[in-house]
Amino acid sequence: MAGHEEELIDIIAEEALIDRSKLVPSATLEDIGLDSVDLVSAVFAIEEKYGVEIAEDAFARTDTLGDVLAKLEALIEAKKD
Amino acid sequence: MAEPIVATGLGAISALGHDMAETWDAVLAGRSGIEPTLFDPGPRGPPPVTTAAALVKGDGIGALEAALGRRVGSSLDPFAAYALKAAHEALGQAGLLGQPLGARAAVVMGNGIGGMHTLEKAYDKFFGVRVGKIHPLTIPRVMVSAPVSAVAMEFGVTGPVFATSSACASAGHAIAQGASLIAGGLADVAVVGGSEAMASPGGIRSWEGLQATSETTCRPFSAGRDGMIVGDGAGALVLERLSHAEARGARVIAEYCGAGLTSDAFHLTQPSLDGAIAAMRQACAPGGFLEADQVLISAHGTGTPLNDKNEAAAIRTAFGERALRHPVIATKSAHGHVIGATAALQAVIALRAIEEGLAPPILNYLGPDEECAGIDLVLGEPRKISARKLLVNAFAFGGLNVSLAFRR
Numbered sequence: 460m461a462g463h464e465e466e467l468i469d470i471i472a473e474e475a476l477i478d479r480s481k482l483v484p485s486a487t488l489e490d491i492g493l494d495s496v497d498l499v500s501a502v503f504a505i506e507e508k509y510g511v512e513i514a515e516d517a518f519a520r521t522d523t524l525g526d527v528l529a530k531l532e533a534l535i536e537a538k539k540d
Numbered sequence: 541m542a543e544p545i546v547a548t549g550l551g552a553i554s555a556l557g558h559d560m561a562e563t564w565d566a567v568l569a570g571r572s573g574i575e576p577t578l579f580d581p582g583p584r585g586p587p588p589v590t591t592a593a594a595l596v597k598g599d600g601i602g603a604l605e606a607a608l609g610r611r612v613g614s615s616l617d618p619f620a621a622y623a624l625k626a627a628h629e630a631l632g633q634a635g636l637l638g639q640p641l642g643a644r645a646a647v648v649m650g651n652g653i654g655g656m657h658t659l660e661k662a663y664d665k666f667f668g669v670r671v672g673k674i675h676p677l678t679i680p681r682v683m684v685s686a687p688v689s690a691v692a693m694e695f696g697v698t699g700p701v702f703a704t705s706s707a708c709a710s711a712g713h714a715i716a717q718g719a720s721l722i723a724g725g726l727a728d729v730a731v732v733g734g735s736e737a738m739a740s741p742g743g744i745r746s747w748e749g750l751q752a753t754s755e756t757t758c759r760p761f762s763a764g765r766d767g768m769i770v771g772d773g774a775g776a777l778v779l780e781r782l783s784h785a786e787a788r789g790a791r792v793i794a795e796y797c798g799a800g801l802t803s804d805a806f807h808l809t810q811p812s813l814d815g816a817i818a819a820m821r822q823a824c825a826p827g828g829f830l831e832a833d834q835v836l837i838s839a840h841g842t843g844t845p846l847n848d849k850n851e852a853a854a855i856r857t858a859f860g861e862r863a864l865r866h867p868v869i870a871t872k873s874a875h876g877h878v879i880g881a882t883a884a885l886q887a888v889i890a891l892r893a894i895e896e897g898l899a900p901p902i903l904n905y906l907g908p909d910e911e912c913a914g915i916d917l918v919l920g921e922p923r924k925i926s927a928r929k930l931l932v933n934a935f936a937f938g939g940l941n942v943s944l945a946f947r948r
Contacts, residue, residue, distance in 0.1 A: 476613050499676040506673070 474501040484525030509535050544782040548790045549634030550888040551626035554773030554875040555594035558603040564892050567900035572874045574769050581741040584668040594771030594876025617655030623687030623735035626776035634778040640696025646727035647688045647701045648718040650710025650734035652880030655682035660740045699727045712883030712934040712942025716799035728784040733884035735774035759904040760841035760870030761848045761912040768842040771876025775884030797827035797945040804939025815941045816854035823943035836927040838890035840935045841870025852912040867918050873903035883934035899923045
């Protein structure tokens with residue numbers, strides 16, 4: 460999880476209008492109050508910024524924000540290869 | 541006799557300012573919000589053009605966020621954000637902020653075209669960049685009912701909530717419908733009005749393509765007028781049953797006396813005299829306005845050669861030999877043509893005018909035009925008026941006419 464975690468959290472906070480201090484990796488999506496519409500908006504912004512394509516079911520088995528960030532990081536890293 | 545319906549709150553946002561106070565100060569000072577504006581279609585479009593327009597200045601979304609005390613970010617297209625800002629101000633003046641308005645409240649607001657900015661950005665990606673994915677919130681941002689849904693959610697309105705769309709008469713139909721809901725017993729209070737934000741790069745070109753816009757400025761009823769100027773913004777009113785207002789101790793601004801709603805069934809872009817006359821006469825009937833000593837008339841007054849000629853003739857015919865008793869204002873010369881919001885923005889300004897006894901002047905007037913003679917234009921300086929009655933006109937493409945009547 461080298462480079463992008465802070466940027467990704469910034470985008471999620473901006474798109475989902477969530478207080479950034481709530482966006483810690485250990486928090487569950489439910490705790491954060493991140494619903495599916497918020498998440499797709501954030502995903503859209505992340506796709507635009509990093510030029511990655513994120514499948515609709517990419518977050519099917521994610522529970523915490525950390526899980527989501529790990530998936531996103533993997534996609535961004537894969538794009539670099 | 542039906543119980544009176546009264547206005548207890550007003551709100552506005554436009555090129556003249558972010559609230560009623562700024563708007564009123566500007567029209568009294570003769571300040572116009574019209575200015576050369578750069579419209580840039582972006583790297584894939586044709587070269588940017590500078591066109592006269594009257595857009596909300598500064599940070600309109602920021603003004604909404606400051607009013608609400610929370611962020612809205614990019615969740616709303618500007619046309620919905622402006623509606624929410626004006627509604628918040630109107631409800632604040634009415635003393636109705638702070639608790640959910642509930643099932644006896646309604647929201648009816650109009651707009652001409654929906655979320656033009658959002659749709660244009662989405663289509664630029666889709667057709668221009670040829671990206672296969674469209675932003676997931678495109679539809680809820682674009683839909684013509686986005687503003688009323690935003691207002692209902694913000695203020696807890698669980699009664700009748702819907703949008704009206706009739707081009708430049710949209711807000712007029714919304715105000716009339718909101719009043720009808722109260723008169724029909726479906727609500728005690730209604731947030732009504734309209735909003736518009738269609739001055740996107742493509743939107744402004746569409747207006748230019750129609751050859752309805754002026755290259756200089758909006759000169760209602762003037763010699764040398766050559767078209768309208770597109771603006772954006774919103775106007776909102778709180779209407780309620782008189783007993784509801786009295787029970788709350790709310791200050792009554794004016795009574796809503798009725799509306800005239802007619803259709804020309806004639807032409808997509810040309811007005812008809814008969815439709816405009818009929819709308820004004822219908823609106824005037826309940827309050828006896830045709831026999832009144834003085835009625836302030838807030839004209840549709842777009843500054844197009846055809847509208848102003850037709851409207852002047854309609855006022856002369858509707859009021860007959862009494863036409864010259866009634867001062868005519870045309871505030872589009874200051875706030876531009878805010879399309880689906882115009883009846884509401886005109887109404888809130890003109891309601892302040894009869895409250896203050898002061899009519900704001902028509903701006904940019906070059907001199908009399910014989911085709912617009914026989915009506916009493918307010919020119920130069922703000923004019924002291926005795927009128928306690930107000931008629932607001934909005935005449936739309938497709939021949940859809942609304943006149944609204946209020947009195948103090």
